[in-house]
Amino acid sequence: MEVSLLKIYNTITRSKEEFKPLNPPNALMYNCGPTVYDYFHIGNARNFVVADTIRRYLEYRGFKVRFVQNITDIDDKIINRAKKEGVAAQEIATRFTRIFFEKCRLLGVRRADLHPKATETIPQMQELIKTLIKKKHAYVIDGDVYFSVRSFPSYGKLSGKNLEELQEGARVEVDARKKDPLDFALWKSAKPGEPSWESPWGPGRPGWHIECSAMVMAFLGESIDIHSGGVDLVFPHHENERAQSEAATGKPFVKYWVHNGYLNINSEKMSKSLGNFFTIDQVLERFDPLTLKFFLLSAHYRHPIDFNDENLKSAENAAKRVLDALETVEKLFTLEHVSISEKEAAEKVKDQWIMFRRYFDDAMDDDFNTAKALSILHDIVSAIHELRTGINEAKEDQDQKISHLAGVKLLRNLLLEMLEILGLDPALGKKSGVLEGEAVEPLIKILIDIREKARKEKAFSIADEVRNRLLEIGVVLEDHPQGTIWKNK
RNA sequence: GGCGACGUAGCCAAGUGGUAAGGCGGAGGUCUGCAAAACCUCUAUGCAGCGGUUCAAAUCCGCUCGUCGCCUCCA
Known part of the structure; x- marks a missing residue:
């Protein structure tokens, strides 16, 4: 060694x-x-x-x-x-x-x-x-x-x-x-x-x-x-x-x-x-377990940490930011019909990837500075969103688009690896009372398609009703350039 | 009484000599049919206070103030 x-x-x-x-x-x-x-x-x-x-x-x-x-x-x-x-x-x-x-x-x-x-x-x-x-x-x-x-x-x-x-x-x-x-x-x-x-x-x-x-x-x-x-x-x-x-x-x-x-x-x-x-x-x-762990790791382990609603709420939102980014790229991948090789991915974000990993390791090497390590995770989330924005701006430039997508994929993998090292399994953030089961995905897909038709025909009141009523049962719709995705609220 | 830790923005928090990371919250803007999400800009000329060392201090030294802890079972 x-x-x-x-x-x-x-x-x-x-x-x-x-x-x-x-x-x-x-x-x-x-x-x-x-x-x-x-x-x-x-x-x-x-x-x-x-x-x-x-x-x-x-x-x-x-x-x-x-x-x-x-x-x-x-x-x-x-x-x-x-x-x-x-x-x-x-x-x-x-x-x-x-x-x-x-x-x-x-x-x-x-x-x-x-x-x-x-x-x-x-x-x-x-x-x-x-x-x-x-x-x-x-x-x-x-x-x-x-x-x-x-x-x-x-x-x-x-x-x-x-x-x-x-x-x-x-x-x-x-x-x-x-x-x-x-x-x-x-x-x-x-x-x-x-x-x-x-x-x-x-x-x-x-x-x-x-x-x-x-x-x-x-x-x-x-x-x-x-x-x-x-x-x-x-x-x-x-x-x-x-x-x-x-x-x-x-x-x-x-x-x-x-x-x-x-x-x-x-x-x-x-x-x-x-x-x-x-x-x-x-x-x-x-609070879900992931929130709790984000909270516990948000300060250095040797320092006292104050348990109160405001701090927990803050940790909850921070955890949500990371989880949401992962869910968004996950769903967007299903809408992009291009295959991305790991090689292309590696090329695109090599420098960033190396830098993030080094900063993460440095932070943890310094007496397990999880607070600092978490800040690297947030930086990766930001980098992923920046690349996503780049995808949208690339519009018809397929090469550019694929390149950005590849970068997103690689940084997503890096993020997941670091979460694992910190014991922050995204599954720990699973919300209660969410819609589950095999039928959910195709059913919501039908509603999304119908809403999309209504939008194309400028029947916005119908489109909005679909969105609002889904929201009532805890489903959020997000319209992205690649298409509409849904998430549990 | 002895020993020790800490004091950084509205909140949380990293930073132990080279000119204040990150998150949450807040304000404005971009995109959008409208939203949502995201992005952009702004939100500490200053790190409890005072003094000292240094070309340079949140960081080192001294004093003061404040908070907490251990000296008993406790994670």
């Missing part, structure tokens, strides 16, 4: 670094997935979409990505919900795991190569805990196992904190049994009525942080390239993950730590605990 110019911002060094995976062209990537106790909210969605986008782009750049995303299917929140509903914790987890995958599918977020579940990785976690105890990085008290932060000298490096400062501002509940207030649980002894597993320290369940370490090691290896998640996971979750992993293996755990910014509401972080959240299904009732 040629030298990569891809740069990624690394949380632990606080700088953009060239992406050089440990074992190119392989790239090992892990993302902190959902805790399955409820519908995920739109802020969670940002994390999933960002991880998916990074993965897609790495693949486009030629890396062989192995991507693992965990499912946390045992924790306090799941247990609490199960109690409230009077069902088993496993039932809650199963239900919302299914919903997680279902909603991701709607969003066009691809499945990871592997989605390990916490409850299926218990043996690996116990092995890891045993190692930590053996190496004196962990200690047992009354069936609980704690990690000793003092035993890991660089504790705090990832989040940029030091132990003294952490303790001054500590809001953590002091547990007198712990050697240090910041020591965290690797294994929690079972409470009555809670799900538990047998262990060398008695029945219990794993602490939150240990599952990710165990899964990374079990399914990717002791050292991986990219570990991603929301910025709120930097401390304590990822800090703890790093500490316990490196303490156990003595090897660097993660080469690039990637964290996405918050999704805000009224400039405040959206979170379950603040109660200011919208779940994914609430949002999808009002």
